[in-house]
Amino acid sequence: MTLLLGAIADDFTGATDLANNLVRGGMRCLQVIGVPQEAVDLRDIDAVVVALKSRSCPVQDAVADSLAALEWLRAQGARQLFFKYCSTFDSTDEGNIGPVADVLLEALGASQTVMVPAFPVNGRTVYQGHLFVGDRLLNDSGMQHHPLNPMQDADLVRVLSRQTPHAVGLASRQVLANGAEATGAHLSSLAEQGIRHVICDTLDEQDLDVLAEATVLLPLITGGSGLGQALPAQYRAQGWLATIAEPGRLASAAGGALVLSGSCSRATLAQVADFLAKHPDGGFALDPLSLSEGDKQWEQALAFALQRLSLQAPTLIYASADPDNVKAAQAALGVAQAGHLVETALSQLAVTLVNEGVGRLLVAGGETSGAVVSALGITTLRIGEQIDPGVPWTQTPWPGREAPLSLALKSGNFGGVDFFTRAFEVLA
Numbered sequence: 001m002t003l004l005l006g007a008i009a010d011d012f013t014g015a016t017d018l019a020n021n022l023v024r025g026g027m028r029c030l031q032v033i034g035v036p037q038e039a040v041d042l043r044d045i046d047a048v049v050v051a052l053k054s055r056s057c058p059v060q061d062a063v064a065d066s067l068a069a070l071e072w073l074r075a076q077g078a079r080q081l082f083f084k085y086c087s088t089f090d091s092t093d094e095g096n097i098g099p100v101a102d103v104l105l106e107a108l109g110a111s112q113t114v115m116v117p118a119f120p121v122n123g124r125t126v127y128q129g130h131l132f133v134g135d136r137l138l139n140d141s142g143m144q145h146h147p148l149n150p151m152q153d154a155d156l157v158r159v160l161s162r163q164t165p166h167a168v169g170l171a172s173r174q175v176l177a178n179g180a181e182a183t184g185a186h187l188s189s190l191a192e193q194g195i196r197h198v199i200c201d202t203l204d205e206q207d208l209d210v211l212a213e214a215t216v217l218l219p220l221i222t223g224g225s226g227l228g229q230a231l232p233a234q235y236r237a238q239g240w241l242a243t244i245a246e247p248g249r250l251a252s253a254a255g256g257a258l259v260l261s262g263s264c265s266r267a268t269l270a271q272v273a274d275f276l277a278k279h280p281d282g283g284f285a286l287d288p289l290s291l292s293e294g295d296k297q298w299e300q301a302l303a304f305a306l307q308r309l310s311l312q313a314p315t316l317i318y319a320s321a322d323p324d325n326v327k328a329a330q331a332a333l334g335v336a337q338a339g340h341l342v343e344t345a346l347s348q349l350a351v352t353l354v355n356e357g358v359g360r361l362l363v364a365g366g367e368t369s370g371a372v373v374s375a376l377g378i379t380t381l382r383i384g385e386q387i388d389p390g391v392p393w394t395q396t397p398w399p400g401r402e403a404p405l406s407l408a409l410k411s412g413n414f415g416g417v418d419f420f421t422r423a424f425e426v427l428a
């Protein structure tokens with residue numbers, strides 16, 4: 001069995017997002033957390049996504065971790081490599097997208113890659129190299145206020161040019177409109193001019209199909225998860241991928257249901273409100289100021305969850321708060337300490353409650369998911385069916401239990417308003 005695609009994702013929820021789209025396209029997909037230290041069984045797997053935490057770390061760490069992931073994926077025989085970053089191109093002028101793409105190209109001996117961040121179904125599109133979120137330019141979409149990677153320029157050719165010494169080019173919509181062959185010829189002519197990175201316009205799924213066809217033979221492609229959905233059809237057209245029935249088939253789920261939310265994004269706040277409206281007694285709010293005073297609030301949250309679980313009632317523990325409350329906590333404790341307190345509290349609840357019988361766990365927030373998955377010591381996630389665009393159920397074997405642990409990692413901005421209740425309804 002050949003491993004067709006090896007992906008390197010710069011965060012955990014982003015990795016799951018890409019894996020979800022590969023499964024939807026018809027590939028059997030495994031997500032590994034960090035570079036595996038032990039052998040991984042890839043016998044019935046077509047694509048592997050290595051989830052790193054390299055989006056906001058120092059550039060030298062992002063480069064080293066990405067190269068280690070590349071080496072591991074090549075050792076597994078991956079035919080094509082994919083560097084996955086955020087559909088809103090989250091990065092600073094110092095890195096990390098440009099430097100990571102540069103070292104991956106160099107390590108592969110490749111002369112060019114494409115940059116395709118778009119995810120049209122979630123409103124991320126690119127036109128004339130400018131990234132839009134819905135009908136707003138990136139720098140007017142709320143992302144200009146992002147605490148770690150404020151995105152203040154929507155012109156991706158300009159943004160990427162600040163991150164790499166190499167020339168950056170554009171494959172515009174006008175080129176894509178002429179089809180995959182013309183797009184491929186455009187990329188070749190840019191490569192002849194020494195252009196290593198090509199930002200690609202994308203308005204819709206059809207553009208993604210054109211881009212996937214034009215780049216199927218490139219050693220390295222980069223982008224958001226949208227391109228991932230278009231790739232499997234190209235692999236099939238090359239004769240590399242068989243038609244697989246139910247590539248996202250998971251085992252039956254079992255065990256208590258729990259939502260842990262550390263995301264303060266707009267979409268998550270609406271999901272918390274919707275859950276509380278449906279289950280007025282089902283939620284427990286944590287706040288960093290109380291957590292900083294000792295264990296009392298954490299113990300209350302644990303007791304609350306244990307009682308709800310014994311009644312088999314839906315349970316939500318959340319630190320999600322509106323911007324004023326977040327700012328107040330950050331002003332009192334510092335941004336890092338406020339986040340750390342919440343992430344520690346939620347991840348320790350996850351560890352205790354999974355040991356107490358939780359078998360279906362939904363985590364909201366990218367950083368929060370990273371903390372929870374790491375605390376649980378999870379090393380692999382098999383990717384199942386999509387709940388909403390960008391968010392699938394996943395499963396990992398759990399020692400001492402017949403049924404695996406089912407886990408959904410939700411990126412802050414993803415998911416419909418009823419996500420926290422519907423997610424459990426769609427899980428068999």
Ligand SMILES: Nc1ncnc2c1ncn2[C@@H]1O[C@H](COP(=O)(O)OP(=O)(O)O)[C@@H](O)[C@H]1O
Pocket residue numbers: 262263264265268287288319320321325326327329330338339340342343364365366367368369410411412413
């Ligand atoms: N009430 C709060 N006050 C301050 N920080 C918070 C609060 N609740 C959550 N946080 C922190 O905010 C960050 C949210 O990031 P993340 O989990 O990545 O969510 P998203 O995917 O929405 O960005 C985490 O570090 C979390 O611990």
Ligand SMILES: O=C(O)[C@@H](O)C(=O)COP(=O)(O)O
Pocket residue numbers: 011013014015017018085086087088119224225365366367390410411412413
């Ligand atoms: O591409 C995307 O938008 C997502 O896959 C993603 O990376 C989101 O990041 P977080 O909001 O930090 O989870």
